[in-house]
Structures are given as C-alpha cells and as structure tokens.
Amino acid sequence: MDEERVKYEIVRYTLSNVETVQDHIVVERPVTIKVNGEELLTIVSSPQYVKDMVIGYLVSEGIVNRIQDIESIRWDAKDGFVHVRLTRALHPLSQQMQMKRYLTSCCGMSRQALIFASDAKTTKVMTSRNVIISQRQCFQLMNELQEHSSVFRDTGGVHNAALATKDGIVVMRVDIGRHNALDKIYGHCLRNKISLEDKVLVFSGRLSSEIVLKAAKIGSEVILSKSAPTDRAIQIAKEQQITMVGFIRKQSMNVYSCAERIYEDKSGATP
Structure with missing residues (x-):
C-alpha cells in the first residue's frame, strides 16, 4: 500500500520570519480501471483501499449490479491499473457511457450531466426509518x-x-x-x-x-x-x-x- 502522505522541503513565510521546513503532503495517484481487459476509466485518488473504491464505484454507478458479478479484482500499484474480471460481459451501454472518462479528485467533474443515466437506475428512495x-x-x-x-x-x-x-x-x-x-x-x-x-x-x-x-x-x-x-x-x-x-x-x-x-x-x- 502506498503512503498516505510524503514529506517535502518547503519555504514557510510569516510576517516576521522565513524558514525552511519539512511539510507533510498528501499523495495523489491516477488509478485506471480495466474491465474484462478493456480500459474503462481513470480515477484520481488517494492510493489506499483501491480495490474497495473500485468495487464501490462499479456497483454504485450501476456498471455491475452486485458484487457477485465481480469474478476477480487485482490492483497493480506499480503500473496504476486495477484489473477487474466479471462473470459476464460488460453491458454495451455502460461501456459506451464510461469509456475513456477521466475522473478528477474534485466533485462535479466526474459527471457528464446533472443527472446521469445510472443515477435513475441505482438511487434508492429511503422510505424506511431504521435510523432515529x-x-x-x-x-x-x-x-x-x-x-x-x-x-x-x-x-x-x-x-x-x-x-x-x-x-x-x-x-x-x-x-x-x-x-x-x-x-x-x-x-x-x-x-x-x-x-x-x-x-x-x-x-x-x-x-x-x-x-x-x-x-x-x-x-x-x-x-x-x-x-x-x-x-x-x-x-x-x-x-x-x-x-x-x-x-x-x-x-x-x-x-x-x-x-x-x-x-x-x-x-x-x-x-
């Protein structure tokens, strides 16, 4: 697992002083998802719990219906690829909508429209009251x-x-x-x-x-x-x-x- 943070030498200015210090900087990595051998998209993220992130993304976005559709998942940290093998072929519509997208770490950049087609498919109306x-x-x-x-x-x-x-x-x-x-x-x-x-x-x-x-x-x-x-x-x-x-x-x-x-x-x- 990659480090969450690294140290950089920086110059810190205040109104009364200038000094060279070691500062903690958060790590950012591009993660490219390949499904059944085909490149699907690249997500910019922190490099921890990458397989969980990919599973959560694929299911929440409706690219796969359930975790059981994922036969295997492998994170190649050196090359920045997550290799996902499904138990079935990827739906052509999902492939067309997602292909070659690049999701930045900033919310809002990851959507091609205000309401994505997958949103209507996967969102749930929370009519229950299990949490008070x-x-x-x-x-x-x-x-x-x-x-x-x-x-x-x-x-x-x-x-x-x-x-x-x-x-x-x-x-x-x-x-x-x-x-x-x-x-x-x-x-x-x-x-x-x-x-x-x-x-x-x-x-x-x-x-x-x-x-x-x-x-x-x-x-x-x-x-x-x-x-x-x-x-x-x-x-x-x-x-x-x-x-x-x-x-x-x-x-x-x-x-x-x-x-x-x-x-x-x-x-x-x-x-």
Whole structure:
C-alpha cells in the first residue's frame, strides 16, 4: 500500500520570519480501471483501499449490479491499473457511457450531466426509518470523525468519511476525492457483507448533489457533515427522503431535510 502522505522541503513565510521546513503532503495517484481487459476509466485518488473504491464505484454507478458479478479484482500499484474480471460481459451501454472518462479528485467533474443515466437506475428512495438519532449523537459522531482525522491534520488535503452506528464509527476512510472516500466505504461494506440499514454516513466535506446521490445509491438514510450543502443537494435529499445534516460544529447543526429522524436529547450530557 502506498503512503498516505510524503514529506517535502518547503519555504514557510510569516510576517516576521522565513524558514525552511519539512511539510507533510498528501499523495495523489491516477488509478485506471480495466474491465474484462478493456480500459474503462481513470480515477484520481488517494492510493489506499483501491480495490474497495473500485468495487464501490462499479456497483454504485450501476456498471455491475452486485458484487457477485465481480469474478476477480487485482490492483497493480506499480503500473496504476486495477484489473477487474466479471462473470459476464460488460453491458454495451455502460461501456459506451464510461469509456475513456477521466475522473478528477474534485466533485462535479466526474459527471457528464446533472443527472446521469445510472443515477435513475441505482438511487434508492429511503422510505424506511431504521435510523432515529439524537442531536447529541450527531455531535459525538462528528467529534469522533475529527479525532481520527490524522491525515487531514498533517496535510489538510483529504476528505474524511465514516460509516457509523448511533454509538460510534464502524469504518473510516480518507481520500483526496469526496466521492472516492464514500466508494471506499461502500466497497468495504460489500466485501464484508456489512448492512447499511441501521448506519449513518459521517462526512467532512461539502454536501454537493453528487455526494447526496452517492449516499442515495449506497442506501444511507442519514448523512452528517461539518460543511455546507448546495441547494441541489437539498432538493435531491428531499426527493430521496434522506436526512441531511450540515454545519455540525461545536454545539450547533442544521437539518436540511427529513428532520423526523432527528430528536432532541435533553439529558444534559456534554456532546
């Protein structure tokens, strides 16, 4: 597994001083996915948990219907290729829509249209109410995410995402791309048969439409973030009946959709 961060010698200026120091820099790598021997697309990402990311991407985007369609997957870190062998031929429409795409680490660049054809196929309307969570538990989960965000503290260059129960984080991933971090979590869950029905997504980055769509594909009822949403993200969250909470900072947070999954805890305990 490649390093998450490397050290570079830099010159640091302040108003009163100039010094040469060693700084931690986050690692970025292109990852090219080949399916049944054919190049499908290239994703720019952090080079950890690459196979999970690819599995999560392929299933969430509807390129494969389920993890059982993947016969084998091999990550060649030296050459930057992930070789995926399916139990069947790749659907011609998927191949045509994805072929030769290059997905940058910046959300929004990975979509050819506002709503991709695969979105209608794979998004889920979250009509169930398996997750009912208090505002104090929301604060606690965000605090736990930040406490474990060592790569971000060292580099400032990654997004953090976690899958959690109401009581704590189950799995956490970081990546230079917000959508990549979620794909890594989803791939991990698929490989290890972890249900998302009673789980919450905890997230450090902006809640864009792409991120909410990814949550809808994964099947998450609740997504928590310390950052802001976009108006389109709120619209999609309402359409998909996802509870979206943003600006979770100190002792304040905003609920933008489906607030019935959040209840007030007046126990007096400190979040």
